[in-house]
Amino acid sequence: MSQQLLAAAQAVRGVLTGQSLSESLAQTPGALRPAAQALAFHAMRQLGFAQAVRAQLVPRRPSERLTEAMLLLGISLLEAGLRQTEGTPQIPGTPIYAEHTLVHQLVQAAQSDRRTRPAKNLINAVLRRYGRERAALLPQIQAQSLARWNHPDWWVDALRQAWPQHWQAILQAADQPPPMTLRVNVRRQSRAQLLALLQTAGIAAAPIGSVGLILERPLPVRDIPGFAEGWWSVQDASAQRAGELLPLQDNMRVLDACAAPGGKTAHLLERHTLALTALDSDAARLERVADNLQRLGLSSDTVHLRCADAAAPADWWDGQPYDAILADVPCTASGVVRRHPDIRWLRRAEDVARTAALQANIADALWPLLAPGGHLLYATCSIFPQEGESQIQAFLDRHPDALRRAAPGQILPGGVDQGDGFFYALIRKPENARG
Structure with a gap:
């Protein structure tokens, strides 16, 4: 687990330094990539909240960006676990860890990299302090736009001006994982034929648009019949x-x-x-x-x-x-x-x-x-x-x-x-x- 956390923190660090998450994850070893991607995606969706907490507990940003990334990742995951304990609804696919396990594994991750090794005690102290003082900190954290909406302030302001009736729904939708939608290649299969093949394979799907199928849950493309044969492509419904x-x-x-x-x-x-x-x-x-x-x-x-x-x-x-x-x-x-x-x-x-x-x-x-x-x-x-x-x-x-x-x-x-x-x-x- 510590290696997965380290790989995810390295991906988050890439974004903090201006690199896309896709580019950062492409450098992750294949065996670690699925878990690192899930963790990094969660961190990105909760990054504003984590930044607000980090600024409150560590006013001076760490000079080592990997240390900062590890703190932000840890805060976002710790908050997810604490919310689950409270019974708060979670974003689908949110990684959940017990507090003591998460903190221990993050310290292990910090220990395993020379760049973060000097900061392992800081990481341990910050996360444990947040666990203790969360109830007192939350009101002032959640009062900040960055923490509430998990978008930069300029982005929130732009949407509020452009879509005064919809801006909150747009921001909330941005933190929900999207569905997986297929576009049927009608030169090779009809939509009805592909839908029947998916049902036979135990994959629940429903028609959408003129040639689309929306899956009940996302799957790796290799687990869906017909990818190599060119029967379909992954494409969002709006893009279709x-x-x-x-x-x-x-x-x-x-x-x-x-x-x-x-x-x-x-x-x-x-x-x-x-x-x-x-x-x-x-x-x-x-x-x-x-x-x-x-x-x-x-x-x-x-x-x-x-x-x-x-x-x-x-x-x-x-x-x-x-x-x-x-x-x-x-x-x-x-x-x-x-x-x-x-x-x-x-x-x-x-x-x-x-x-x-x-x-x-x-x-x-x-x-x-x-x-x-x-x-x-x-x-x-x-x-x-x-x-x-x-x-x-x-x-x-x-x-x-x-x-x-x-x-x-x-x-x-x-x-x-x-x-x-x-x-x-x-x-x-x-x-x-x-x-």
Whole structure:
């Protein structure tokens, strides 16, 4: 257990120093990774509370970031155990340890690493003090926005301003683990066939959307029939809307800009036979697109993968217009915090304006590539209006010939389909447009 705690603390340390949790966990030995991931995810969802407690008990932040990470991990886990003792409802999947076991194992973890060894007594003292003084400390801790909502204050303020009727529900949803949703590859299986196969395997699932299945509980992909055979992909219900919203017909010339890791690319190809270009500026991520298409049996001579910048078409466009463009542009990913709880701690307030400017550049660069009569689907996994509705209103002001068509607009996380936060806008170019 101590090695699992150490591995989780190292992952938390990575986030504290600006690294994504995925990158940090990728450095964890395989045998330790599942447990370390569960522990680190819990710590990320309770990091604001743990930071508030740490600041109260240790006003001067430890200079060694691994020591700080171990304290934050320990506080979040200790609080979970104490809440269970009180009978307080827990977030599903919360790791629970007895207080004495947790403290002992964290001290052992600190002892096993030279960076934290000098702080093992501090870790022991802080955790035991919190266990003793928790009742007296909680009122002042919980009065802090950071501790109550487990999001940075700027994030809470932004949601309160953008969604005055929904901001609390959005923040609460962010701390709930998301469901596991599959998208059926209709070229290989019908949804009814796959549902029957899952039921035979003892896996409870229910239909959602047009081709989706939501599992009663998440499972490793290798434990679900049909992964290697390409019968399905894991894709959130909100993300599945992209393949349905873009008006397509067979043999159309289509651009999927910012395509990696390829889930939406594959969905388009599962629905139609297309001359499709999948574009992404990251060569490594583009390889994931190729792998996904191969697994799903969607690779063909009419699918072209290009590593290039969507905002600089002069570097890659062949001059032939596209009948349809999917612009799933880079964003803050504020709508997928349930799946990536570290995002809230890695983003800064200024990132919203920065990504909004990048999105505007990409949308403006792609618009001339769209054929008259064609459609551009603008998509982000964000819940900040600057990256959604405000972005599209500004685009329409810059391009008065653009015609907005019916699309969901803002989807807030945890709605009817239990999906992530997304924004969709469908824009049509008139037939008489000049480019």
